Amino acid sequence: MTTDDPILRRAVDADALDAADVWLRSFRAALPTVRRPRTDQEVRDYFREVVVPKRETWVAVAERAVVGVMVLDEALLSQLYLEPRWRGRGIGDRLVALAKERRPDGLELWTFQVNGPAQRFYQRHGFTEAERTDGTANEEREPDVRYVWRPAA
Template identity: 70%
Template sequence: MTNDQPVIRRADAADAEAVAEVWLRSYDAALPTVRRPRPDDQVRTWFVEKIVPTRETWVAVADGAVVGMMVLHDGDLDQLYLAPEWRGRGIGDRLVEVAKERCPEGLELWTFQVNTPAQRFYERHGFVESRRTDGSANEEREPDVRYVWKP
């Protein structure tokens, strides 16, 4: 690992597998009680075939390795995950700054109710809770929270 700040850039096809690995590792570390509805190989295929090629995907790269990822889609901050060992270093803050620059009219996102660290993180960045659900509309069947940021 390096002490230098990772480079934030748009992802390309060559990053897709590494993006999936960061997502899987981060999800499992941050959300151990949340059921993943798809096995690892399907998640990898989803990132390689659907997400990176068709969505605005950003990566944080350090020492040639993807250590963070974010997906923007139609005003949604759809995914933001960091490699567990890279949390707390300001990378998430930098990715949110990119999201706000790319979507200056505002952003929305979902996070699970059990993910209180994420809720604190987004609230610190000016996102405001707009509603809570029982999770019946998401694949994980996990209660979630909708957040909105308006400039």
């Protein structure tokens, strides 16, 4: 790690808006064809009222700004989003390693079927496909994939 590497730390209330904005920019960049059922303000409110205060939320901070966000909800890796210009720098790798450290008994997550890069990323990190759905159970109504990671025996 160099002095330019982002630091990973637990999010505090003051990070909620920045984390939500990373989520919004990342979602737009990675999933331009996926319909979002919530407005930008509803996403920001959700991060401020639920995600940061009630979930295990971690942020990656670089250049005095939040550049990544990861949310754990029990064994669910419910969010992992990076500022688009910070992709490909190992931050996602570090956040997944942290998630595995925090949940050593295993993790699961959902990603959209149209998000091939995310699927390849999680597969590289030992996640295996467990289920595919037609999307009727998610707010976006977008076909998705559930992945699981279990530690080696």
